[in-house]
Amino acid sequence: MIIGKIAEKEIDGAIQLAAPITLCGETRTCFYTIPIEYADLLDTSRSDSFLLSLVTAAMLAGEDIQVEGKVSERLFYQLCDTIIPVMNVFNPRYRIISLKAEELSSKRHVSAQQRGIGTGLSGGIDSFTCIWNHFIKPPSDEHKVTHFFFFNVGAHGMAHSDADLKKIEDKFRARYQQMKITANELGLPLIPVNSNVHSFFQVGHLENCSFVSPGAALLMQRGIGRYYLASDGQTFHDKYHRLANLREQWDVAMIDPLTVPYMSTENMRFEPTETHLSRIQKTMLVADFEVARRHLNVCSNYDAMEYNCSCCEKCLRTLTTLEIIGKIDSFAKVFDLDVYRKQARKHYFAKVIARQNKELYYHGIMAAAKERGFDLREHTTFPALLWEHFKDSALHNALRKIPGLRPVVQKLKRL
Incomplete structure (x- = not known):
């Protein structure tokens, strides 16, 4: 896989970051767009988002990665030394590959304390639990969420044709408008990030969700210093015992507590949250959250996701x-x-x-x-x-x- 240099341009009131991606002998453009009013959050100098989001696609294809741009030094070495080997043990179909980058950077932006704290607002049980624990009832002001994000990286569907990509984007925008009402009630901005990164995978969202969501978040590492990734509905205790009894795994969220912290860079720290709570416990917590009673959205039916x-x-x-x-x-x-x-x-x-x-x-x-x-x-x-x-x-x-x-x-x- 070759990740080409990032090109930046303005399109219809949004900033688009795009890079040519060569995978399996085919070159296509991968892009991310964010409303221009949030451009001050963007780190446009690094290819971290493209690398982290697509590393598992390269592993499944058995292709080494060449990045024709700058990569955060910490992310680069943690991918090489930890995440790639762990994914290979998790499922041998994720093959060991090597990484090369044109430039590694350890440069820091302003301190994390001077930047924001982000998390996704999907409207689901896990998301509302994270919001309750880190926005409504945070352990301290230093841990309180300041920005909500809404990504189009696979949860709304995955497609390869232009028609299907358009359908998924329309669905993403319809759901964004719904979740924006929720964010307004909570009093924080909801920042949409549109992308076609999901079109580079031949497997489902379950197999790459723990990479493409942090990957999209890394776009904002200039203005966001910490990002909470809501865990799925199984405690780490249950995940451990399940991993010990199953040979081939595909649900990468099973190992979030092991991998997600290693996706951090010098400028953004990832933290998986609520890994000690089961889905039942989370649902009990959310059941008394008045905002969730009005806006909970857990549906996995791709034809009815609004x-x-x-x-x-x-x-x-x-x-x-x-x-x-x-x-x-x-x-x-x-x-x-x-x-x-x-x-x-x-x-x-x-x-x-x-x-x-x-x-x-x-x-x-x-x-x-x-x-x-x-x-x-x-x-x-x-x-x-x-x-x-x-x-x-x-x-x-x-x-x-x-x-x-x-x-x-x-x-x-x-x-």
Whole structure:
């Protein structure tokens, strides 16, 4: 992989930083854009964002990286000495590669205390938990968030064609307008960063989220000295035991506490937050956060991401937890509770019961339900339970491959 020199230009009231990227013999332009009113935050002299965001793409392709520009010295050596070897152990498909840069820089901007503290505002459980702990109830003023960010780096979808890229950008901008209302209520700016970096990956967002989000944040290392990366919904204790029992991993967030601090530079320090809290514990905290009750957005349905569809995996996981803890009606403004109760609930409860020993999230839901005397079995049906157990069978996998039997399988699913 070759990361070319950065070009800066103004487009429609925004600053765009772009660099040619050569990967697998093809050269395309990777860009980031940010509204011009936030240009004072940008560090336009370093290629750190492009390098960190794309390093896993190069590892999966087995290509060494040549950066035709300046890279922060700390990031360069931490990638070489720690992150690349750790990712290779995490999953051998991430191959060991070497890095070269035209120039390394250890130059510091003004002290971190004189710069801002950033975090993402996605509207999800993890994001609102981070905001509660580091903005509403920060341990001290020195740890209080000053800027919210909203990135288009894969969470809104991943695409390769111009048409799909446009669709994802439209979705990103629609969701930004929604989250901007939330930021206004909280009294902080929400800074959008648009990018096509997700188009350089042949794998999903789960496989690179822990790199592309810090990568986008590094654009702002001139004005932001610390960045909180909200952890996913599993405690580090659970992650450790899961890693010890699974051979091939793809969810890079599993090792955020190990890798994210090593993404820091001389000018920006990354800190993963709430690694000691489970998704259940986070949901319980957020359930009493009035702003979250009006603006929570957890939906993973890419066709309905401006609102909560109330029937995708993430919506159902959140709704089930809220019901167990007795707070579901408080979120009637952001979920369609009729869709949940009439269509999706019984099937999801059956799924949680059937897979509680295979998925940490489901295990946590079952434990929370048992602790509160909430019996999921009372709210599902025997056919639904049977279907969920059947889906894990070799017979189901075989039947799915027979086109003529697919309608029969779908009818069974609707029982």
